[in-house]
Amino acid sequence: MRVVVADDVMIVRAGLVRLLAEGGLQVCGEAADAPGLLRLVALEQPDVAIVDIRMPPTHRDEGLVAAREIRARHPGTAVLVLSQYVASRYAARLLEDQPTGLGYLLKERVSDVAVLVDAVQRVAGGGCVIDPAIVQRLLDGAQPSSAAAGLTGRERDVLALMAEGCSNAAIAQRLHIRERTVEAVCAQIFTKLGMPPDPDVNRRVLAVIKVLRT
Structure with a gap:
């Protein structure tokens, strides 16, 4: 390379x-x-x-x-x-x-x-x-009225690793949880951020963008 x-x-x-x-x-x-x-x-x-x-x-x-x-x-x-x-x-x-x-x-x-x-x-x-530190700092300072503020601790951890570019398998390994659990948490994150399924968009990237905008 x-x-x-x-x-x-x-x-x-x-x-x-x-x-x-x-x-x-x-x-x-x-x-x-x-x-x-x-x-x-x-x-x-x-x-x-x-x-x-x-x-x-x-x-x-x-x-x-x-x-x-x-x-x-x-x-x-x-x-x-x-x-x-x-x-x-x-x-x-x-x-x-x-x-x-x-x-x-x-x-x-x-x-x-x-x-x-x-x-x-x-x-x-x-x-x-x-950088996950950027996402984590934004989540910690999110306004109470924002969708990001409603994320649980586990959802925040997953979102930070998602921002780092980790796959579900990598996230599961880092957090010592099952991959199916990661999939469920990702679905919860997308729901809380108001992001319905769409085959034409990358919801993982859009979720990160949404947090950065807040």
Whole structure:
């Protein structure tokens, strides 16, 4: 799998490159700003672009804008956005445009090579990965009147793992419960969030988007 890395802090880029190499992934380029990233993606056509959300010149959302542009221009390249801060509005903006082949993780999590490589592989496979800490914090602060506030502790745990891109089998293993129990909990989550069955939509992704919007 071929990956490009974009971060304006050289030591951060070097750390990501080392972790990716340890995980058996090939880094085919590095960039320090959004324009450089876009040129690199157009040239290399990588499987995944790992992008810092705040990049020069303003250090606001240049990485986010570049990520959306990459998904629009190069649909074969998945994007994993990294952030130092919990910013649910950024995650929501990403998912609403293209809810597949996208990830949003906190930088504190990617120091674990297994977490980083797993996230890269998930988005490369067309999955959606949102840092569970983001979802959990939003659920903890949900307004009493919101649908998300009515979720039980078990439902919150399942939703957080769902946001991480875990399958029902993986969720069952992580929570030490039966897979059929996970299926039942997922159905309860969809009902509480007002999401009836629809063969044309991915309710798992839409459930995460709904929580991010709140």
